[in-house]
Amino acid sequence: MLTAVLLFLPLAAAVLLYFTKGAATRALALGAALLEFGLAAYAAFAYQAHGSEFFNLNYAWIPSAGLNFHIGLDGLSLLLVLLTTFLVPLILLAAFKRDYDNPAAFYALVLFMQTGLLGVFVSLDAFLFYFFWEVALIPIYFLAGAWGGERRIAITLKFFLYTVVGSLFMLAGFVYLYLQTGPAANSLAAHSADLAAFYGLKLSASEQSWLFWLIFAAFAVKMPIFPFHTWQPDTYTESPAPATMLLSGIMLKMGVYGTMRWLLPIVPLGTSQWGKLVIILAIIGIIYGAVIAIRQRDLKRLIAYSSLSHVGLMGAGVFSLTQIGLQGAVIQMLAHGVNVVGMFFVADALERRTGTRYIPDLGGLTRRTPVLSVCFLVMLLSTVALPLTGGFVGEFLLLGGVYQYNAWAGAIAGLTIIFSAVYLLRMFQRVMLGPDSTFSTTITDLTGGELLVLGPLIALVFWLGLFPNTFLQLSEPAVTSILALVGR
Amino acid sequence: MISIILLSVFGILNLFLGFLRSNKVLLPGAMLLLLAVLGANLADWSVLPAPQSYFNNMLVVDNYTVAFTGIVLLTTIVLLPFSRSYVLAGEANLAEYYALLLFSLVGAIMMVGYDHLLMLFVGIEILSVCMYVLAGSRKRDSRSNEAALKYFLMGAFATGILLFGIALLYGATGTFVLSQLAAAIAAPANVSLAPMLYIGILLMIIGIGFKVSAAPFHFWTPDVYEGTPTFFTAFMSTVVKTAGFAAFLKLLAVALPTAQGFWLPTIQAMCALTLLLGNVGAAAQTSAKRMLAYSSVSHAGYLLIGLVASQGRLTGPAANGIFFYSLAYSIATIAAFGVLKLVAEHRQRDDYAGLNGLGKTNPLLAFTMTVAMLSLAGIPLTGGFFGKFFLLAAAAEQHNIGLVVFAVVMSMVGLYYYLRPLIAMYLRPAEEDATLVPVDGIQTATLALLALLTLVLGIAPGFLSGLL
Numbered sequence: 001m002l003t004a005v006l007l008f009l010p011l012a013a014a015v016l017l018y019f020t021k022g023a024a025t026r027a028l029a030l031g032a033a034l035l036e037f038g039l040a041a042y043a044a045f046a047y048q049a050h051g052s053e054f055f056n057l058n059y060a061w062i063p064s065a066g067l068n069f070h071i072g073l074d075g076l077s078l079l080l081v082l083l084t085t086f087l088v089p090l091i092l093l094a095a096f097k098r099d100y101d102n103p104a105a106f107y108a109l110v111l112f113m114q115t116g117l118l119g120v121f122v123s124l125d126a127f128l129f130y131f132f133w134e135v136a137l138i139p140i141y142f143l144a145g146a147w148g149g150e151r152r153i154a155i156t157l158k159f160f161l162y163t164v165v166g167s168l169f170m171l172a173g174f175v176y177l178y179l180q181t182g183p184a185a186n187s188l189a190a191h192s193a194d195l196a197a198f199y200g201l202k203l204s205a206s207e208q209s210w211l212f213w214l215i216f217a218a219f220a221v222k223m224p225i226f227p228f229h230t231w232q233p234d235t236y237t238e239s240p241a242p243a244t245m246l247l248s249g250i251m252l253k254m255g256v257y258g259t260m261r262w263l264l265p266i267v268p269l270g271t272s273q274w275g276k277l278v279i280i281l282a283i284i285g286i287i288y289g290a291v292i293a294i295r296q297r298d299l300k301r302l303i304a305y306s307s308l309s310h311v312g313l314m315g316a317g318v319f320s321l322t323q324i325g326l327q328g329a330v331i332q333m334l335a336h337g338v339n340v341v342g343m344f345f346v347a348d349a350l351e352r353r354t355g356t357r358y359i360p361d362l363g364g365l366t367r368r369t370p371v372l373s374v375c376f377l378v379m380l381l382s383t384v385a386l387p388l389t390g391g392f393v394g395e396f397l398l399l400g401g402v403y404q405y406n407a408w409a410g411a412i413a414g415l416t417i418i419f420s421a422v423y424l425l426r427m428f429q430r431v432m433l434g435p436d437s438t439f440s441t442t443i444t445d446l447t448g449g450e451l452l453v454l455g456p457l458i459a460l461v462f463w464l465g466l467f468p469n470t471f472l473q474l475s476e477p478a479v480t481s482i483l484a485l486v487g488r
Numbered sequence: 489m490i491s492i493i494l495l496s497v498f499g500i501l502n503l504f505l506g507f508l509r510s511n512k513v514l515l516p517g518a519m520l521l522l523l524a525v526l527g528a529n530l531a532d533w534s535v536l537p538a539p540q541s542y543f544n545n546m547l548v549v550d551n552y553t554v555a556f557t558g559i560v561l562l563t564t565i566v567l568l569p570f571s572r573s574y575v576l577a578g579e580a581n582l583a584e585y586y587a588l589l590l591f592s593l594v595g596a597i598m599m600v601g602y603d604h605l606l607m608l609f610v611g612i613e614i615l616s617v618c619m620y621v622l623a624g625s626r627k628r629d630s631r632s633n634e635a636a637l638k639y640f641l642m643g644a645f646a647t648g649i650l651l652f653g654i655a656l657l658y659g660a661t662g663t664f665v666l667s668q669l670a671a672a673i674a675a676p677a678n679v680s681l682a683p684m685l686y687i688g689i690l691l692m693i694i695g696i697g698f699k700v701s702a703a704p705f706h707f708w709t710p711d712v713y714e715g716t717p718t719f720f721t722a723f724m725s726t727v728v729k730t731a732g733f734a735a736f737l738k739l740l741a742v743a744l745p746t747a748q749g750f751w752l753p754t755i756q757a758m759c760a761l762t763l764l765l766g767n768v769g770a771a772a773q774t775s776a777k778r779m780l781a782y783s784s785v786s787h788a789g790y791l792l793i794g795l796v797a798s799q800g801r802l803t804g805p806a807a808n809g810i811f812f813y814s815l816a817y818s819i820a821t822i823a824a825f826g827v828l829k830l831v832a833e834h835r836q837r838d839d840y841a842g843l844n845g846l847g848k849t850n851p852l853l854a855f856t857m858t859v860a861m862l863s864l865a866g867i868p869l870t871g872g873f874f875g876k877f878f879l880l881a882a883a884a885e886q887h888n889i890g891l892v893v894f895a896v897v898m899s900m901v902g903l904y905y906y907l908r909p910l911i912a913m914y915l916r917p918a919e920e921d922a923t924l925v926p927v928d929g930i931q932t933a934t935l936a937l938l939a940l941l942t943l944v945l946g947i948a949p950g951f952l953s954g955l956l
Contacts, residue, residue: 060950061950063950064950065878134867138862146915164867175884
């Protein structure tokens, strides 16, 4: 029951928002998001006490087709639910900083999106998973499209078509798998789309070979893995900051999570056939994103390419099919979510103060903004993977996994750390330090409200960096069972 | 059966009510009458011990008939509130239009419930003749006249071809009765008559294909839909199509299962061609109304997939898929045409730019249109997704993989043109002089209901997905 409440609470709040005005809108949106985080935190304790069976819910959804409303939580999904519920209140707080047109609709879409995202993480039926996968897309399309920058129309259209086409391939793969299954227990329908039924399928190597690409198409676009990334930098740049945070902080994780739960264990032979190619593509993405990031002069665009580079490492780590590679991906999903939201928040804070994101226009800002500079630096160093930060633990484990897979791949993927130090520190130097710009004397430091966003993010950065085991022990059983299924 | 009688009586009654010339009486009156008919129709659901036959087995009332009659009636009920502008425009013959709508429903129900080929013919004729008149109901508008003439000439041809097909089929088998046709076709004595039989089947497919605007017999659709007053275009693209597909499925599944080897490739080819021409055609349009016309062609293509997977049965996944798809499609189409009609009449244009900024001026209209477009595009959360899913899964189970893949690719094309109204409504600013589009209470309620129904079909399709 808790899982269902967790899933639909944001949606209910989104509907209620329609009837509110002014301050009540903000209070309701934030209150619902905080309550949701409280519930998720409670779920984390309940999970420690009762295990994952406690969260299992299975109702007939479309009985004639054998499709069930089957949701549940294990350690892996729990961590992503925690990440989502942790970030959404902060994203809403970030949204409060700007006066968006029709704010009730804006916050409602954010909360609606939260239901879609949570649904992806808790679904245990393939069609329910696909359902939420697409549901999450609708609000983000409108958020990016209606409140975005000048070139939003063409860019969001590209984003929408790209992701839906990818998802349709996945749906086609699921339909094929569904037709291979037998009836579920106590069901009249001929087939079942339950995750367990998919795990139990005996598929030939040639079937798995093409099924791999059908299903991976959706995940590769979402992450995105090179060369399916072309929608990403434009969409991140043109979207309003909260939408960019949702896209990069949480939505990207849908792809990584989907790969771990809905791809590797279902088509293990396909994975071993194509894994090498995916790792090569992912490593190309790492280098490609980093090289382009070095050349960027738009703050948001630079962070977008940096995110592309880092997600490549996550992809490579997952496909290394090693325990530490997958565990690294889990930790890095959390760390990257925190880092990238923090980075985009700082970029937005600077843009709100100066009216520009153009790096050459900025400079010499630290004197009047000591707190902002420190916060910026912490987020940045975690992205660079400095020890003590969450980014370090994630990338270290990921690189360990890739290194186990192939030493050369590990060595090349390791360049990501060097590259990100180059472009991020250069950016910091040019934006915050360096010769004075027109804003050096006028810029103001972070307000208390902004610290309220960055404070929790920074706390989590250090928590992840100092005590990663809090999180690793949650995901360990899930990762072990995924690898057991892959190795069968 | 009771619905046919009630509709005929009410139709005549409506003609007499014409002297009132007041939509305040006629509209609620007609809606209440239709609700009563819908209730009477649904009361026949599964309560009958066996399918009831009438007129020497010419007409049969079973769950299949009740289900599709239900769609047709429901569609008409939710369409009626959008007739308002006819009163404002001073159209004197409102009562006649309502009467013609009711009479055409009689034809639609006969097409759904026929068990005899002549009944099919009579049903199609009743429906079509009414539609010819309604297409030209805006007498002083030359485009409406053009639409009526085109529709009539083409329609008359198609009906002739259909009748010719029925005659040949009768010549080859010696029977008009659906249930006897299957055995007669398979009978060894008739094998020498195969050419006649096949030509007959082909001509019938052409005739019905024309009525449901399946390619390559769809060429009339865009022009007729565009010229016809939007209110009746909505009726044509929902009721006529639903009844046409119910008739089509019945013909193929009950009368011609033994000739499947002949018609299956034909339908498959028609299906692929319809999907291609409908979707590519729609993508090229700048007028929202014309886009919807081509989109209705493309939806005929998806429904044809259901025929391909029908396996000679009026029950099972394919029949259920056609039922669910028709329902979801009809609701979404009425919503789309309803919004478009209100906006186009107020802003005097029916291209995409006419919808600019609607999200600001009329949030409800824009929301309903959004839900309708997402449903037509087949995005989850809406009924259209499950319609497509049921049909495609049924076809995939029959190993029509090529056709299913093609349909999925075509629905990707569909995404492009269904997003364009959304972009106009939410992402583009309104024109300088854009004002609130006037919507009356009952229209507001209907649009909200249509959006809600689409979402319910998209979230909890379970209660309707296994009816047949």
